[in-house]
Amino acid sequence: MRAAMLHAVGDDKLDIRDDFTLAPVGATDVRVKIKATGVCHSDLSVMTGLLPMPLPVVLGHEGAGEVVEVGDQVTSVAPGDHVVVNWTPACGACDRCVGGQPYLCMHYVMESFTLPRFRYGGETPAFGMVGCGTWAEEIVVPWQGAIKIDPEVPYEVAALIGCGITTGVGAVVNTAKLRPGATAVVIGCGGVGLSVIQGARLSGATTILAVDPLTSKHALAKKVGATDACTPEQLTEAVASLTGGQGFDYGFEVVGRSQTILAAWQATRRGGDVVVVGAGAMDDMVSLSAFNLMFDGKTLHGSLYGDSDVRRDFPLFAGLWKAGKLDLESMISSRIRLGDLNDAVAALRGGEVLRQIVVF
Ligand code: APR
Ligand code: ZN
Ligand code: ZN
Numbered sequence: 001m002r003a004a005m006l007h008a009v010g011d012d013k014l015d016i017r018d019d020f021t022l023a024p025v026g027a028t029d030v031r032v033k034i035k036a037t038g039v040c041h042s043d044l045s046v047m048t049g050l051l052p053m054p055l056p057v058v059l060g061h062e063g064a065g066e067v068v069e070v071g072d073q074v075t076s077v078a079p080g081d082h083v084v085v086n087w088t089p090a091c092g093a094c095d096r097c098v099g100g101q102p103y104l105c106m107h108y109v110m111e112s113f114t115l116p117r118f119r120y121g122g123e124t125p126a127f128g129m130v131g132c133g134t135w136a137e138e139i140v141v142p143w144q145g146a147i148k149i150d151p152e153v154p155y156e157v158a159a160l161i162g163c164g165i166t167t168g169v170g171a172v173v174n175t176a177k178l179r180p181g182a183t184a185v186v187i188g189c190g191g192v193g194l195s196v197i198q199g200a201r202l203s204g205a206t207t208i209l210a211v212d213p214l215t216s217k218h219a220l221a222k223k224v225g226a227t228d229a230c231t232p233e234q235l236t237e238a239v240a241s242l243t244g245g246q247g248f249d250y251g252f253e254v255v256g257r258s259q260t261i262l263a264a265w266q267a268t269r270r271g272g273d274v275v276v277v278g279a280g281a282m283d284d285m286v287s288l289s290a291f292n293l294m295f296d297g298k299t300l301h302g303s304l305y306g307d308s309d310v311r312r313d314f315p316l317f318a319g320l321w322k323a324g325k326l327d328l329e330s331m332i333s334s335r336i337r338l339g340d341l342n343d344a345v346a347a348l349r350g351g352e353v354l355r356q357i358v359v360f
Contacts, residue, residue, distance in 0.1 A: 003136030009049035027071040035155035037063035037134040063134030064158035087130040089144035103305040168195020170306015180204030188254035189217035191355040201225030256280040
């Protein structure tokens with residue numbers, strides 16, 4: 001089968017080849033035929049080395065498809081079911097899972113670092129990004145990695161729920177628990193940032209300021225719910241005019257850089273909540289005033305996968321889309337083929353695109 005693989009960090013091009021095979025489906029595994037998969041910034045971050053992964057690696061982690069085979073012990077899904085791929089399959093038994101934070105379970109994430117589920121050119125093993133590798137025609141995942149979804153939800157919409165939507169909307173409804181009537185600033189308006197904006201609109205924010213250096217992103221941000229938009233250079237002025245200089249109730253960082261984390265921190269009011277959604281570099285340190293950290297009473301949250309329990313939240317986000325409350329179509333900037341992924345990655349580096357969706 002066909003898949004797109006990265007050989008080494010720093011490579012510009014993916015190796016898109018047709019000679020992949022999959023590991024056999026174990027007793028608790030599921031084989032999924034991928035029907036749609038998105039191009040997320042985290043895929044690019046693996047290519048640049050910002051997100052370390054074992055190599056070589058089949059990229060892609062935002063995907064949806066149809067179950068084609070299940071192991072003997074799998075009862076959660078059956079062949080023919082439509083599923084969204086979950087890149088934090090939770091074991092259900094560790095302290096984090098039992099404590100209600102399944103998105104922090106490391107069991108299967110660590111397993112994916114030692115268990116290559118792909119082979120190419122005969123016997124050479126390849127890993128799947130965060131245990132997935134959805135830039136492939138088929139994947140094998142543990143049963144917790146394939147979440148059943150309403151078959152009326154189109155695959156391309158379901159794919160978006162697999163990462164961008166859950167990460168972004170979840171950061172608002174689960175991490176920040178934004179209160180109706182609140183004000184919010186969202187720094188970075190890619191696929192994930194626009195999902196944060198939608199989450200803030202759904203939660204009843206009255207002012208939502210979208211910040212992005214690319215003015216082409218401002219119109220899109222307003223289309224999905226931002227009330228105002230500006231460039232990073234205009235942020236201080238916007239804080240003054242929109243909040244009387246006090247700062248926003250909530251600040252969301254959706255770029256993945258210390259500089260933008262600081263910008264979100266500074267644009268948030270005393271007592272406000274700052275949520276870091278972007279995935280930054282391991283050695284990119286954030287420096288905050290020790291006095292202000294105490295005196296300003298702000299809270300700094302990291303948000304991984306939108307603090308979501310995907311078994312609850314994937315169907316919930318699908319329901320919001322069906323009810324016309326989540327605009328997922330506007331997030332798709334183009335539909336492409338698996339063979340076009342090198343061009344898609346180049347376009348993502350350029351910054352002008354939103355979600356490019358590979359359809360099969
Ligand atoms: N201030 C504001 N926005 C910025 C800045 C900045 N200084 N620098 C870049 N941006 C904008 C880009 O112009 C782009 O619109 O951030 C946006 C990033 O969008 P994408 O590349 O589409 O990234 P996305 O897939 O949305 O992911 C964003 O969330 O999940 C994480 O790993 C992911 O760190 C990444 C982040
Ligand atoms: Zn992603
Ligand atoms: Zn666990």
